[in-house]
Amino acid sequence: MAATMSSEMSDTDKVRIFYEDCRANGLTLLPPDINLSGYRFDPVSPTEIRYGLGAIKGSGEAAIGAIVVEREANGPYVGLFDLARRVDKRYLNRRTLEALVKAGAFDRINAHRASLMASVGAALETADRAARSGGQVGLFGEALDGGEDLIEVPHWSEQEQLLQEKSALGYFFSGHPFTSYLAEVSSFAKRQLDSLEPSRDPVMMAGMVVSVRTQMTRRGKMMILLLDDATAQVEVVIFNELYEQQRHLLKDDTLLVIEGKVNRDDYSGGLRVTAEHIYDLAGARTRFAQGLRLACNGQCSTQPGSGRKLAELLAPYKAQAGGCPVWVEYRTPHARCKVRLGEEWRVRLDDRLLESLGGWLKPEAVNVIY
Numbered sequence: 129m130a131a132t133m134s135s136e137m138s139d140t141d142k143v144r145i146f147y148e149d150c151r152a153n154g155l156t157l158l159p160p161d162i163n164l165s166g167y168r169f170d171p172v173s174p175t176e177i178r179y180g181l182g183a184i185k186g187s188g189e190a191a192i193g194a195i196v197v198e199r200e201a202n203g204p205y206v207g208l209f210d211l212a213r214r215v216d217k218r219y220l221n222r223r224t225l226e227a228l229v230k231a232g233a234f235d236r237i238n239a240h241r242a243s244l245m246a247s248v249g250a251a252l253e254t255a256d257r258a259a260r261s262g263g264q265v266g267l268f269g270e271a272l273d274g275g276e277d278l279i280e281v282p283h284w285s286e287q288e289q290l291l292q293e294k295s296a297l298g299y300f301f302s303g304h305p306f307t308s309y310l311a312e313v314s315s316f317a318k319r320q321l322d323s324l325e326p327s328r329d330p331v332m333m334a335g336m337v338v339s340v341r342t343q344m345t346r347r348g349k350m351m352i353l354l355l356d357d358a359t360a361q362v363e364v365v366i367f368n369e370l371y372e373q374q375r376h377l378l379k380d381d382t383l384l385v386i387e388g389k390v391n392r393d394d395y396s397g398g399l400r401v402t403a404e405h406i407y408d409l410a411g412a413r414t415r416f417a418q419g420l421r422l423a424c425n426g427q428c429s430t431q432p433g434s435g436r437k438l439a440e441l442l443a444p445y446k447a448q449a450g451g452c453p454v455w456v457e458y459r460t461p462h463a464r465c466k467v468r469l470g471e472e473w474r475v476r477l478d479d480r481l482l483e484s485l486g487g488w489l490k491p492e493a494v495n496v497i498y
Contacts, residue, residue, distance in 0.1 A: 129155060130177045137183040140298025147299070150177065159302065160184060160233040162211065162363050163204040167192045184228035194219040207237055207392035208244050208278070213258050222248055230296035238278070241289060246279040291381055301339075304358035306336050309383055309409065315498040316416040317385055322359035324399055326392050333362070333401070334385045334412075340378055342371075351378055355386065355401075364388065364401045374406045385412035386474040407420075413477035413496055419453045420477060422485065423493040425460065441484050443467075447476040452496075 129150060137144040150157050158164075158172065160179040167182040167189065181192045194216045205211040212225065228234065229244045229382065238244060284292065290305045306313075317334040326333065335357035342351050348368030355362050364386055366378070377384060385407040393400040407415060422438075451474025456467045475481060477496060485494045 130169040130171045133177070133183070134180060137168065137180055140185065141318060143183055143297075144299040147301070157301075159235065160228075160231050161236055162195070162228060162233045163199065163236070165233070166196055181228070181233065184227050184231045184233070185298065186223045186296070188219070188224055191215075191219045191221070191224040195332050205237070208234060209251045209254055212255040216256065217259065222252060225251065227296050232293060240278070240283060241292065242281050242284045243278045245292075246281045250279060260265060272376070274356040279344075294381070300358075304336075304356075305381075306334075306357045306383065309334070310357075312496075313383075313385065313409070313412075315463060316412060320359045321355065321357045321362045324362065324390050324398070324401075327390050330387050330404055331355075331390050331401075332385065334383065335362070336382055337378070337382050337384055348372075351375075353378060353384075355384065362399055362401055363393075364403050366403045366406070370403060370406065377406060377408050383409050385409065396402065409475055410478045414447065414450065414452045414475075415498060417452050417477060419455050419496045420475065421455045421457060421495045421497050422489060423457045423459070423495070424489065425493075437488065441481070441488060442473060442475055445475040445478055445481045448472060448474050451475050452477050 129146065133143060133146045136146070140279070147157055152271070154175060156180045158176055160181055160183075162181075165178050165181045167180055169180040170178045172178050181187055181195070182189060189465055192370040195211065198216075199205060200212050202214065205214070208225070208229075212220065225248045226245060229241055229248065232241065234244055235241070286303065286308060289303050290300050290303055293302060294300050313334045317332040319331065320332060324333065335355035337353050338356045338361065339354045340351055341353075342349055344350075345368070349371060350368055351366040351371050353364050353366065355364050364467045366374075371378070386401065386403050388401045388403040390399055390401050405421060438456075448471060453471075454469045454473055454475060456469065458465050459466070482494055482496070
């Protein structure tokens, strides 16, 4: 399998297929590692294959060759700055370093990919200064290049890290972004993609868009997108009218909730879905939730203008046509009540609204009720 993957390493779609085959057959594909990986995929045990650095988009055979030669000659790299300083600058550039960081090749040394990415420029500049100094060392043998502290930035979210990883490897490797949505999405999309079956009735499903393509028909332009929920991938056909209505949602790496007819595809032998309704997560929340419940324990009443603050947070998301109702539950040791806000305060359940309400109250005090 390692030889087969190496022969197709320039085609990330085929590498992904082989990765799925590995999982299905009990083989473990170990992540790319700047100190353990070679250019090609290498078997390291009867059940394990180490990812080849040459399969990372933007790496380049000459650059990876130079990295491996230097590592074999002078030992493992201790970090980003060390690698940038030691590898021949004729081959190593910003694009290569960024691709290695996105792919997680430095994770065993430092898993803070956002900090590594922010520091790539500084690492290359430090390497240039070291080269100009001719490798001079200080009194105690330290290199006179300085500035090897990584730039401090917030960690990437899991979603961002996986999307960056996909940009380098061509697919989600260390996890799947849909997993973090599964608990909520299962409230209205009951079936995962691997359990879909042909049905006369519309079926709710959800997943990440991993690819899209369009083609012209007699009825106009239609789209075929590939939906992935980490259990399976399914093609979804979107005809012209629905495509024109929802085209702003139809982008790679977005979460979609789709209501559609599931049919057997006689040509491929698999399933094909014809979409009837398409929602993003906020739209699906708003469509299927019974309400938004805000729990106040009395602290809000002690804050000046708390009612005005709530109105300010809700106002940008008001959606009287099809919006979701809002309930406020108020509780103190002496009183308890539940108030439903007026119809003019129905809202669209956007992530930003839920985050702002959670910041004002507490995250556990903001609940979407299905």
